[in-house]
Amino acid sequence: MLRYLKIRSPCIIGLILASLFIVCLLHHNLTTELSVRNSVAIIPNKSLESTSLLSSPRELLLLYEQEYSRVESTSFRPTFHNHHLTLKLNLTAIAIEYFDYFKNSSTKTTSALKITCLQSSKNRNNFRSICDIFLTFQIKILNSQKVQLTLLSKNTSCSVLLTNISDLILINVHQTFSIDDIFRFTHQWTNTNNKTELFWRSWPPTTTTCLKSLPCSLTNILTHSTSKELFLTEQNAVSYWLDLQYQVFINQRLSNERKKSVNNRNFVPYEIAKNPRVCSSEFQNWILDYQKWHENIMLNINNGSMTFEEQRNRIIELDVRFLIYEKHTSGLSDRIIHLISTYLVALLTKRLFIFDKNWPEFTEIMQSSLNYDQQLIIPWIEQLDLLNKNLTQNDRKYLTSKTEWFSSNRLLKDYDYDKLFPERILTFKGHTGGVIQTIHSNSSIYRKFLTIDLQMNTNNIFGCLYHSLFTYKLSELINRAPLTSSDLPVGHSSQLILQILLAPIFFPIGVQVRAGDETMNEQNIDQSNPEHIIGKYQNFLACIQQINMINEKLVDKTIRTPIVFLLSDSYEIRRAALKLKPLSLECYRLSEKECQLNYYDLHVLASPNPVFHVSNDTNRVLAFKLGMFDIFLFSLCEQHLISTESSFGRFPAFASLKQRNIYSLGLHELKSCKNDGLPLSAVGYQWSGI
Incomplete structure (x- = not known):
């Protein structure tokens, strides 16, 4: 029944002003929730806490939505995640932002945008240029209010991968950077002498990107973050946003008498999962060890400048094995059930878990605690035959591979994955789940480890696995449940x-x-x-x-x-x-x-x-x-x-x-x-x- 989850110190609300109610709730979050909600604490955002003294919950939710709208419409948004630098350009936003500049051109002309990446290591006063990116656009004046930009070509002073999706341009810099590196960016259109510093908005709101009040301030300094850090940041932001949603409900829907009898909102599953009495400390440490190993291996087998042959040699040297999840064409839940089952196998066999590159919408709305981007980790996977072409299967450098399809027999069959699948690169396909069989079957070779060593059971294993890997993004919640x-x-x-x-x-x-x-x-x-x-x-x-x-x-x-x-x-x-x-x-x-x-x-x-x-x-x-x-x-x-x-x-x-x-x-x-x-x-x- 998880009765312990209901132990909360109530705030006496009565007929107090809404702002005082929020202060009471946030004080409770900062004390009680550190011991009950988290083994990795969810601490309310302090910048948001100070804001709540001035704003009602409804006003705060509106500020969230307004800030997210600004983020979505920004013309330039860089990310420095998992040692890799990516720049995102929104052509529609650029056309709006520079409309006055473009309208003075002829009906159809070309112009180049130069973006310069400036790098520094901790010292914010000593930046050096590491990459110039020249993007040539066709500029078409549609009418007195609209301009259309079409990318014609690129030219860069460093190695990049450019992806053009509709009005979005993604530029991945082919280099691995240190977590201590920081970046600034400038841009300049041809035929102008104006080199301008680029600013952007960070999301979700955090204490490091926000001032004492929303909306968040602009920033021009980009720092590093890992998938795990992004994962926890999303959870903290969502928890606070859910607090606000609940407070709006209390204020609008309940009588004053009923407000006195309610405490904090119900916990959501990822908050429950942080409690070691639900997902054991042994399990959480196991996951943390795998996440650290995954990040370290990913960094060592692809530093951004290696050739495919050099990457292969490093893989052999470190004896890295891979497990690739490939989605099925069936329904949403079948895909995720197969995904979590594949993830469990990767954990049990210590294989580098890699995600299906053909399911981008999943990573758009779900934040993972792992970096499993196939194109970054194993960009050579589609050229595997070419890598193996001049090698025999007995050669140490030959990268063995296999694709396995799982059907309904997965529900009842025990697997010794290391024995059955010795190949270095595995791809699992299917639409069924094997998590319960793996932990429940008396003949499963993994049962003792999962139940005795990790203190897990059939009631919690699937949920704990799911919430250790994925969390729902705040941006998607705002889109699905707007204040309006x-x-x-x-x-x-x-x-x-x-x-x-x-x-x-x-x-x-x-x-x-x-x-x-x-x-x-x-x-x-x-x-x-x-x-x-x-x-x-x-x-x-x-x-x-x-x-x-x-x-x-x-x-x-x-x-x-x-x-x-x-x-x-x-x-x-x-x-x-x-x-x-x-x-x-x-x-x-x-x-x-x-x-x-x-x-x-x-x-x-x-x-x-x-x-x-x-x-x-x-x-x-x-x-x-x-x-x-x-x-x-x-x-x-x-x-x-x-x-x-x-x-x-x-x-x-x-x-x-x-x-x-x-x-x-x-x-x-x-x-x-x-x-x-x-x-x-x-x-x-x-x-x-x-």
Whole structure:
């Protein structure tokens, strides 16, 4: 039950001003959460803390959104991550910024932009030029307000890889730098004598990039960060942003009397994962050791100036082995279940874990604790045959490789990965999971290490692995749940759903109904008889009611109201459920005596919008982003009822780290839910597994 997660020192709120409420909450975060929420502490941003003295939670959220909008529209954004320097140019923003300069040109002309990279080691007063990048553009005057820039050519004084994606230009400098290096940049257009210092905005807001108040100040100094540092920065920023979301809900939706009875928001799964009583200290140290090893090996096998042959020699010298994850064409959750299973194998066999280069949208919205960029680590992978061409397979320098496909036998089969796959370079494909089998099977050679040495079990292993590798980015949360979203005529806005799931006055039961891809289409559906539509899924309805009866002993109904967070690919079932049994918050604005909700009634929380499938829809990137947000929300629920013939609900239920039994039903299966559900060790073998 993780009761220890509810030990919190309450702040007496009463009729205090909103700003004092925030101070109380932040003081609590700085003390209690250091011991409960973290083994690696999540400390509230001090610059944001000072800001909160002057701003309400709603104003702070608005500042976040405004600052992110500025970051997205900036013309120049450099990064210095994992010893590599990358420059990102936004041509649309450049055209707007320099419109007055361009409009004086002829209708169509060319001009070159010179960008100079200046490097220093710690000393901010002693920079030297290390690279000049000349980008030649065709400049076309579209009208009195618009200019179009088209890249024609590049010329540089250093080795770079340039990628042109729509109106974005990515420039990767082919050199490995020291973590002590710092950078500045200047730019200059041809036919001008104006060499200008470049400034940019950093994201997410941190104490090192922000002044005492938002919005963040501009900076012209670029410092190093590792994937692990970016990972923790994102988590800290998201935690504070979630605090603000919860405070807005408290201030807007609850009566003053009810505010007195609530403490901090519910913890989200990655915060739970930091507690050593959930993900053991032994496990966390194991992950940390692997992350350090991964970073060190990555740096040693590619310093940015090596030839492919030199890299191969270094790989042989260090005896590095690789494991490449390749995504399947199936659904989102199948891909991630296979990903985490592959990641576990990389950890167990100490192989360098590398990510699928053909899934850029995943890394766009998820921050990893590892640098697994295939193009940086093994740029020669697509020329492997050429590297091996003049070598025999018995030659020490020959790089052996193998691709393995995993199907449903992965759920029940034990593997000795070192014995079965001696090849240096492995690529794993599939759509199934083997994490539960690896830790649960009595004949697994890894069972003792995982259960005895690392103190892990079937209830926590998947969630701890997932949250050690990925965290949801603040930028994506802002896009999915903006402050400007409002209540809908039918259903709930994304922001409101998030706020409700964070509120400890509710006991959310996540219900996922997989009805079939054909039910996703919002056209030609019958909404005239919602009772008939709900009747098709009567088995899920009956199960929810039985779960509520069981939970009466668990949930104090005077404090927490059971609600149903409904996920379904069926557009009509969500619309019908919202028409018949919507969660209304009007009652919570009243006193507790005036607000008496029936404990056994269904209170449905859901989005009324249609959903999209990541493999079938034309806009697969949007489908992926919406799907990941649903997964994040579903993982916030206390209990889960899922469709047996689907992995979409199973994955976030395991990732939630609630460590409670899961209820599972087939679409038309008639089964009682009066028991305590299925243990996670059993659910991990259903469908595509975990």
